[in-house]
Amino acid sequence: xxxxxxxxxxxxxxxxxxxxxxxxxxxxxxxxxxxxxxxxxxxxxxxxxxxxxxxxxxxxxxxxxxxxxxxxxxxxxxxxxxxxxxxxxxxxxxxxxxxxxxxxxxxxxxxxxxxxxxxxxxxxxxxxxxxxxxxxxxxxxxxxxxxxxxxxxxxxxxxxxxxxxxxxxxxxxxxxxxxxxxxxxxxxxxxxxxxxxxxxxxxxxxxxxxxxxxxxxxxxxxxxxxxxxxxxxxxxxxxxxxxxxxxxxxxxxxxxxxxxxxxxxxxxxxxxxxxxxxx
Numbered sequence: 441x442x443x444x445x446x447x448x449x450x451x452x453x454x455x456x457x458x459x460x461x462x463x464x465x466x467x468x469x470x471x472x473x474x475x476x477x478x479x480x481x482x483x484x485x486x487x488x489x490x491x492x493x494x495x496x497x498x499x500x501x502x503x504x505x506x507x508x509x510x511x512x513x514x515x516x517x518x519x520x521x522x523x524x525x526x527x528x529x530x531x532x533x534x535x536x537x538x539x540x541x542x543x544x545x546x547x548x549x550x551x552x553x554x555x556x557x558x559x560x561x562x563x564x565x566x567x568x569x570x571x572x573x574x575x576x577x578x579x580x581x582x583x584x585x586x587x588x589x590x591x592x593x594x595x596x597x598x599x600x601x602x603x604x605x606x607x608x609x610x611x612x613x614x615x616x617x618x619x620x621x622x623x624x625x626x627x628x629x630x631x632x633x634x635x636x637x638x639x640x641x642x643x644x645x646x647x648x649x650x651x652x653x654x655x656x657x658x659x660x661x662x663x664x665x666x667x668x669x670x671x672x673x674x675x676x677x678x679x680x681x682x683x684x685x686x687x688x689x690x691x692x693x694x695x696x697x698x699x700x701x702x703x704x705x706x707x708x709x710x711x712x713x714x715x716x717x718x719x
Contacts (some may be wrong), residue, residue, distance in 0.1 A: 441609070442466065442508040442532075446522060449513030449539045452594060456602035462609070466501070468525065470518065486520035486553050494521070497528050508532045509574075512561075513539035514554035515546050522557060523564075536561050536573040537605075540647065562713045565629045572629045575647040575714060576601055584635065584644045601646060604633055608705050611658055611695055617666060618673075619693035621656055621707070628653060628709035636704030641679060643706050651712045654689040660703040663696040 444466045445454030451467040458465045468478045478500045483489050510526060512519050526534060538561060543551055565573040581597040582588070588596035612621055624631070634645035636657055659676065666672070676692065684690040697703075 442504055442506060444468065444508060444510045444525075444529075446510065446512045446525060447516040447518045449516070449541070449594075450511040450519075453511045453537065453539060453598050453601065456595070456598035457606065459602070460606050462606075464504075466504075468497075468518075480518060480521075483517065486517045486549075489518055489521040490524065492521060492524060494524060494528070497525065501529055504529060504532065506532070508534050509537055510534055511537040511539065512557070513541055514557035515541045515550040517553065519557045520553060522561065526570075533571055535571045536565060538573055538575050540575060540577040540579075542579050559713070562630060566627075566711070566713065568626075568629070570629075572624065572631050574605075574631050574633065575649065576632065577647045580644075580646050580648065584646065604635060604646070604705060607660070607703070608633060608658065608707065611660070611693065611705075614695060616693040617696050619691065621658065621693045622654075622691045624709050625654065625711075627711040630712065630714060631707065631709050634706045634708070636706045638676070638679065638702060638704045643704075645706065645708060647714075649708050649710055650714055651710050652688060652708045653711060654691070654709050655683065656707045657683075657690070657692045658705040658707070659692065659694045660697050660699070660705070661694060662699060662702060665702070666694070666696050 441463050443454045443457050443463045445451040446468045448469060451469050451472065454465050454467055457463050465476050467476060468480055470480050470482045472479055478497060483492060508529060512522050538558060541554060546554065562573055564570055578597060581600050585596055585600050632645055632647035632649045634643055636643045638659060657680065680690055680692050
């Protein structure tokens, strides 16, 4: 699986995923160096990045194949080059990971850039140019984490997302004990993920997704507990049934692990374009 990070935020998130050997990492930014890095020119405006051709980028991506995730945060000028860059790998199955910044911390130009890129990438995804778009909010990650020190702040936020995203990918490629991570409906391409505490029946999503139409709850449970707790399945079924409604389809998958503690994750999807979020 390929991970392409664009700009400061995108490259930082790609860096957080580089700890897992399952991903091939590419980074594109101004002044970046090293293996798997493309040093982009520093241009004066977002409009210039929209038109820039990025010479040698095809060579940079030479031999790339398979599922690809493109990570970008919209407040930087270089984010406006997203479509230009994605054009170079248009034959690949591509999903977007969009990092939503805290808009109160942006100046007017950054806020406008974020609004444009955020909307355009959702529209292209809904039109099936891209497979899915994962929406991630820095303010939500901060809430999930319960705050973090200023030094290393974004590293901590990125790690929360990276570990959750990776575990969901692992389970997507593992046989469950019961249930199934269903493929999304053709129209349900706007996605977020989150963590789930089954004991407290509490979920913390990484974006406040509006008009969610389907959810999948992933239970990662100690193997011995799965073998000995005769009331567990009944509790899980009751929990899932309580979350289902006329407008929300709910599925689940249970996985056996050797961890001493249980973990839970959520995938939420909608067909509807999202607006700016700050919660």
